[in-house]
Amino acid sequence: MKTIYDFKVKTIEGKETTLEPYKGKVLLIVNVASKCGYTPQYDGLETLYKKYKDQGLVVLGFFS
Template sequence: MTVYEYGAKTLQGKEIPLSIYEGKVLLIVNTASKCGLTPQYKALQELYDQYHEHGLEILGFPSNQFAKQEPGSSEEISEFCQINYGVSFPMFAKTDVNGDQAHPLFRYLTQTAPGVLGSKAIKWNFTKFLITREGNVFKRYAPQTTPDKLAGDIEKLLQEK
């Protein structure tokens, strides 16, 4: 299995297959608008601006599962991201990333790349998964790992054809 087996709804409500990103390096992030880590949106957008033309896609998945820090509607999330951080990378509909209602993509990601001590759960907002051009999980990053710290790994994957 790869991430390309899954699909997700955008903030605009359109269901898209992740296979449209085949051949790209992906950074999949669960996000929130009212979190202490929310300023990472700015650094994510900077990564996107720097590497998008070289084959990077960042996919944001808002989640309200951590202290209810993503309470807004799809429209409110979209507006918040655009106005406050100029987010232009794809954002998806609010998503459960843990538990019985977890999106199948996040079940796959957490099974494939467990966290600290083998934990399958996502611990907080802004957990990041870097995906190879072939759709395989390369690495999982903790919420506190700032996006700029991923640049070396992103460059490495972008150079692999």
């Protein structure tokens, strides 16, 4: 049975990896749609990350 950690994703550098390195963390996975150039959501995501990172939060942004 597959888990979320088995999914293959691409890093910002374009390299293929899995979510395995984030095992044990709290993941917030978002579609940031950064190719459009309109990215006001980054400020809120950064604020959220700074507030909860010490409790294990990781924000993973992807675009399609």
